[in-house]
Amino acid sequence: MSLLVFDIDNTLADTKGELMKRVAGFTETIYPFPLSADFFEMNPDVLLGAEAFEDAAETLQRLNKAGSKIMYVTARPPWFKSLTRHWLMLNGFPLATIICTSNKREVVERFKPSLLVDDAPYEIERVIDLVEVLVPAKPYNEGYVNRFESWAVFPQLG
Numbered sequence: 001m002s003l004l005v006f007d008i009d010n011t012l013a014d015t016k017g018e019l020m021k022r023v024a025g026f027t028e029t030i031y032p033f034p035l036s037a038d039f040f041e042m043n044p045d046v047l048l049g050a051e052a053f054e055d056a057a058e059t060l061q062r063l064n065k066a067g068s069k070i071m072y073v074t075a076r077p078p079w080f081k082s083l084t085r086h087w088l089m090l091n092g093f094p095l096a097t098i099i100c101t102s103n104k105r106e107v108v109e110r111f112k113p114s115l116l117v118d119d120a121p122y123e124i125e126r127v128i129d130l131v132e133v134l135v136p137a138k139p140y141n142e143g144y145v146n147r148f149e150s151w152a153v154f155p156q157l158g
Contacts, residue, residue: 003111004063007104007118008074008084011136012060012093013050022046031121031140040080047080048087053136055151057092070096073107073116075123105130 009015019026019033022043026033040047064070076084078100085098099107105126108116117134118124121141124133134155137147148154 002067002115003069003071003113005071005073005107005111005113005116005131006060007116007120007123008072008076008088009047009050010119010138011117012052012056012072013047013087013091014053015047015050018046018050028139041077044080044083047076048083050087052091052093053151055154059151059154060093064094064096070094071111071113072096072098073104074098074100075102075104076100 006012016026016028023033023035036042060070072084072088074084081098081100084100085095088098089095101107104116104118104123108127108130113131115134116127116131117136118127119136119138119141121144124135124141124144127133133144133146135141135144135147136151137149141147146155
């Protein structure tokens with residue numbers, strides 16, 4: 001059984017789209033966009049209001065039913081874990097372990113997944129020597145191999 005690890009924000013959830021609606025001047029051309037350290041604590045509705053990317057939940061459900069173990073690893077703060085679980089459930093994602101951490105490399109070293117799916121260049125750079133990384137294509141992560149344009153064309157695994 002393979003372990004597949006998925007980031008949430010801007011990988012499964014269109015957090016940037018929600019920020020564009022709510023934060024004046026927000027743009028994807030500045031990455032990461034400077035937000036106050038307590039922004040999400042003061043505005044949890046941004047994370048809860050983010051839409052799931054089309055076909056993402058269906059893809060993870062298919063992988064789960066095919067025997068892959070799913071794990072969510074997010075840089076969201078630990079206090080947001082139950083709300084994250086609620087968002088995943090509401091959006092049809094499979095139930096799975098959620099790890100909130102600022103150190104995804106440590107998680108990859110500990111659990112040794114066969115695959116990580118993440119959009120953030122700084123996260124990709126920290127783990128690319130340890131695990132295969134699939135990258136949902138965004139303007140800020142051009143140049144990485146294994147990019148995919150939509151969840152509908154997510155690479156077949158196994």
